Amino acid sequence: MYTQPNLRVEAREEAMTDFNAKVIQEFRANDGIVGGRFKDMTLLLLHTRGAKTGRLHINPLATIKVGETQVIAASNGGADRHPDWYYNLIAKPEVIIELGSNKYLAQAEITSEPERTELFEKIKTEYPGFADYEARTSRVIPVIKLFLK
Secondary structure, three states: OOOOOOHHHHHHHHHHHHHHHHHHHHHHHOOOOOOHHHOOOOEEEEEEEOOOOOOEEEEEEEOEEEOOEEEEEOOHHHOOOOOHHHHHHHHOOEEEEEEOOEEEEEEEEEOOOOHHHHHHHHHHHHOOHHHHHHHHOOOOOOEEEEEEO
């Protein structure tokens, strides 16, 4: 049976891929510094392998440092579904991250309550836009700790 593709979703995903490619290029050209709406944010590039395809994916993400651990949130801009990279982390938690001009192997760990809420509050304090993402969705936004190896 033929299912018509959802062209709105496909167009949004393609636009996001183009946007991410530009952010990744700027990140690498400037040792991790990105301007525009990311001007005062610390970003990392998260390298994951597709859970189904095994293909390499790279996503720019805001991060905070808590102790020696990088912390990220699977906000997906407040969408009602988790980002694809989140499912890749669940399937294959060993990842590569780029911080500044350096690459590191890291182990991802999905946090549980009450730690998830505590860390998400820290993220929202550092980056208030995450409170907007939280308000846009009914899902609980996962928080992930990345332990450098």
